Amino acid sequence: MTPPTVLTIAGSDSGGGAGLQADLRTLFACGVHGMTAVTAVTVQNTIGVTGIVEIPAHVVADQIEVVAVDIGVQAAKTGMLANAEIIVAVAGACDRVGIGKDGHIPFIVDPVCASMGGDQLLRDDALDALRTELFPRATLVTPNLDEVRLLTGIDVTDRKTQEQAADALLAYGPEWALVKAGHMRNVDDCVDLLSNGTDVHELPGPRFDTGNTHGSGDTLASATASQLAQGVAVPAAVAFGKRFIVRSVRDSYSLGKGHGPVSPFWRLSSESV
Ligand SMILES: Nc1ncnc2c1ncn2[C@@H]1O[C@H](COP(=O)(O)OP(=O)(O)OP(=O)(O)O)[C@@H](O)[C@H]1O
Numbered sequence: 001m002t003p004p005t006v007l008t009i010a011g012s013d014s015g016g017g018a019g020l021q022a023d024l025r026t027l028f029a030c031g032v033h034g035m036t037a038v039t040a041v042t043v044q045n046t047i048g049v050t051g052i053v054e055i056p057a058h059v060v061a062d063q064i065e066v067v068a069v070d071i072g073v074q075a076a077k078t079g080m081l082a083n084a085e086i087i088v089a090v091a092g093a094c095d096r097v098g099i100g101k102d103g104h105i106p107f108i109v110d111p112v113c114a115s116m117g118g119d120q121l122l123r124d125d126a127l128d129a130l131r132t133e134l135f136p137r138a139t140l141v142t143p144n145l146d147e148v149r150l151l152t153g154i155d156v157t158d159r160k161t162q163e164q165a166a167d168a169l170l171a172y173g174p175e176w177a178l179v180k181a182g183h184m185r186n187v188d189d190c191v192d193l194l195s196n197g198t199d200v201h202e203l204p205g206p207r208f209d210t211g212n213t214h215g216s217g218d219t220l221a222s223a224t225a226s227q228l229a230q231g232v233a234v235p236a237a238v239a240f241g242k243r244f245i246v247r248s249v250r251d252s253y254s255l256g257k258g259h260g261p262v263s264p265f266w267r268l269s270s271e272s273v
């Protein structure tokens with residue numbers, strides 16, 4: 001049987017923990033066919049990012065268009081987009097193939113700005129392009145708290161500011177905003193907040209005491225995209241993504257000398273070959 005298809009528009013992490021490698025791993029574990037429009041190649045391990053080569057913007061757009069035309073895309077997500085020119089090209093290509101809230105294909109914009117270790121993955125002057133080019137096209141945006149601060153100026157410290165941040169993000173035009181709580185390290189649990197301005201959903205979850213959360217945002221967004229690709233509504237798709245990431249953080253593992261990755265392998269391990 002042909003599985004549903006999901007396109008990730010993202011950068012490569014040579015260490016295999018985050019970026020398109022995390023996306024493909026997660027999409028596979030969720031039973032969907034993953035496709036990639038590569039935006040950048042990072043020279044990266046568990047310690048940090050030491051180099052970035054950005055892919056020409058027209059090549060990013062072409063990757064989106066060729067897979068959409070031939071294979072078909074049932075949901076799409078973004079990760080690292082590197083620069084404003086790529087963002088503009090992604091917006092144009094998405095419009096041409098129907099990806100986005102005004103087309104028929106659900107579109108998650110994960111506004112990746114930096115790696116877990118703080119290395120910059122998006123040029124400073126590209127923030128505005130994210131807000132103006134991609135947020136209005138997004139079915140769902142999924143910033144972490146550092147990205148919320150950069151995009152809205154709001155410092156999220158509790159449930160009230162989390163909701164304020166969601167409203168500020170929604171003002172840029174996405175249908176839904178998910179304000180992730182992974183970086184709210186002063187609290188014992190990890191409650192993400194999903195809102196479309198009228199429906200507000202708390203997504204509760206435990207906080208595991210681990211530094212091995214490399215790729216957690218990519219994994220959450222990809223697991224959510226796997227559900228949107230099958231016609232699941234946003235709140236249920238995000239609830240699935242949250243359950244998926246909780247198990248994946250629980251089973252995260254140490255690798256190298258820095259931050260190890262979250263692991264979606266739990267989903268594949270119930271049967272022996
Ligand atoms: N220590 C943890 N224990 C449990 N869940 C976590 C933990 N850290 C992050 N999460 C969950 O993982 C998901 C991603 O959250 P986070 O805010 O860390 O995103 P991110 O910073 O974009 O991730 P990335 O590490 O890929 O950059 C959220 O659902 C969050 O609640």
Ligand SMILES: Cc1ncc(CO)c(N)n1
Pocket residue numbers: 010011012013018019020042044079080112114115116121214215216217218
């Ligand atoms: C390529 C890439 N994308 C995303 C992230 C953030 O998780 C990362 N560290 N590297």
